[in-house]
Amino acid sequence: xxxxxxxxxxxxxxxxxxxxxxxxxxxxxxxxxxxxxxxxxxxxxxxxxxxxxxxxxxxxxxxxxxxxxxxxxxxxxxxxxxxxxxxxxxxxxxxxxxxxxxxxxxxxxxxxxx
Amino acid sequence: xxxxxxxxxxxxxxxxxxxxxxxxxxxxxxxxxxxxxxxxxxxxxxxxxxxxxxxxxxxxxxxxxxxxxxxxxxxxxxxxxxxxxxxxxxxxxxxxxxxxxxxxxxxxxxxxxxxxxxxxxxxxxxxxxxxxxxxxxxxxxxxxxxxxxxxxxxxxxxxxxxxxxxxxxxxxxxxxxxxxxxxxxxxxxxxxxxxxxxxxxxxxxxxxxxxxxxxxxxxxxxxxxxxxxxxxxxxxx
Ligand SMILES: Nc1nc2c(ncn2[C@@H]2O[C@H](COP(=O)(O)OP(=O)(O)OP(=O)(O)O)[C@@H](O)[C@H]2O)c(=O)[nH]1
Ligand SMILES: [Mg+2]
Ligand SMILES: [Zn+2]
Numbered sequence: 001x002x003x004x005x006x007x008x009x010x011x012x013x014x015x016x017x018x019x020x021x022x023x024x025x026x027x028x029x030x031x032x033x034x035x036x037x038x039x040x041x042x043x044x045x046x047x048x049x050x051x052x053x054x055x056x057x058x059x060x061x062x063x064x065x066x067x068x069x070x071x072x073x074x075x076x077x078x079x080x081x082x083x084x085x086x087x088x089x090x091x092x093x094x095x096x097x098x099x100x101x102x103x104x105x106x107x108x109x110x111x112x113x114x
Numbered sequence: 115x116x117x118x119x120x121x122x123x124x125x126x127x128x129x130x131x132x133x134x135x136x137x138x139x140x141x142x143x144x145x146x147x148x149x150x151x152x153x154x155x156x157x158x159x160x161x162x163x164x165x166x167x168x169x170x171x172x173x174x175x176x177x178x179x180x181x182x183x184x185x186x187x188x189x190x191x192x193x194x195x196x197x198x199x200x201x202x203x204x205x206x207x208x209x210x211x212x213x214x215x216x217x218x219x220x221x222x223x224x225x226x227x228x229x230x231x232x233x234x235x236x237x238x239x240x241x242x243x244x245x246x247x248x249x250x251x252x253x254x255x256x257x258x259x260x261x262x263x264x265x266x267x268x269x270x271x272x273x274x275x276x277x278x279x280x281x282x283x284x285x286x287x288x289x290x291x292x293x294x295x296x297x298x299x300x301x302x303x304x305x306x307x308x309x310x311x312x313x314x315x316x317x318x319x320x321x322x323x324x325x326x327x328x329x330x331x332x333x334x335x336x337x338x339x340x341x342x343x344x345x346x347x348x349x350x351x
Binding site: 002005006009010013017021023027031036037038039075086096097098099100104105106107108109110111112113114 | 132133134136138139140222226258259260263287289291292319322324
């Protein structure tokens with residue numbers, strides 16, 4: 001459950017942002033979690049629900065998570081394809097070796113505070 | 115999307131006394147920045163660092179013991195051990211006569227770059243720990259969480275032992291996406307388990323075509339030459 005420590009990092013960052021902008025309450029947090037980030041979205045949400053409720057700043061905050069589709073590049077013809085699940089073969093040349101492209105980050109996009 | 119302020123909420127979900135701050139920053143940014151510093155620090159020590167990731171008991175410490183026996187005379191090896199509790203693994207490595215420090219995470223399921231930063235400073239204080247050719251970081255036994263955290267290593271190595279079964283790449287893709295080397299360990303046990311080595315290799319290569327795959331046994335020594343050659347080559351660069 002490394003999601004817990006990532007949520008702790010997020011809460012720390014929210015405190016800094018609130019201080020910087022002179023706000024007392026976080027209303028919403030919007031995140032992008034890449035398909036290759038190694039983070040389970042449900043666990044992240046679960047960790048947020050537990051830890052944020054314990055904290056006056058984030059008690060009522062809504063967490064919005066977006067996860068873009070995974071992107072794969074064919075090792076033979078270079079074609080890139082989006083897919084929910086890893087495709088068996090390249091749609092263009094039938095090659096089976098496909099490399100994941102990007103998608104390994106967790107980005108805090110925007111925070112709404114008052 | 116809300117038209118009034120452009121945030122991701124529906125209009126009825128919030129009031130506009132509030133303010134939306136655009137952040138667009140990675141949650142891993144602090145870890146990544148520290149990992150970068152660690153990499154420089156490790157290079158100043160003269161070393162190449164290898165981060166070892168596997169489930170508990172796949173044979174990481176045993177592989178290190180045998181590696182030190184084989185290469186300890188020709189390469190300066192240091193080890194940072196990560197475990198949730200106890201310094202048993204560090205004791206095993208210390209008995210082989212190389213500088214080692216134990217990091218205990220106190221419950222956390224992975225090492226992060228800040229812990230390694232601390233670990234590097236501690237290791238430098240150990241006899242022979244300041245100048246190294248090879249630094250092994252044995253991560254906490256866990257095939258999931260450690261894969262998300264760059265420690266400042268140069269190579270990441272994922273181990274799966276024969277008794278665990280060949281389906282690990284498919285089930286834990288992140289560890290395989292992010293590694294350069296995949297080791298199938300405990301091959302002396304192949305007669306007793308259903309582990310089709312070639313299939314497991316092929317499946318891992320499908321996930322990550324750049325993986326270097328090796329199969330070996332620390333107890334019988336099978337496949338060890340290839341492993342030692344790999345280490346020597348890594349150090350020569
Ligand atoms: N048969 C066989 N057993 C092995 C081999 N390598 C390790 N073992 C055994 O596997 C068990 C676990 O080995 P360790 O080296 O402690 O494994 P580890 O990955 O360091 O374990 P953690 O640090 O707890 O995650 C021990 O009982 C070892 O003797 C091998 O090549 N063959
Ligand atoms: Mg160990
Ligand atoms: Zn193709």
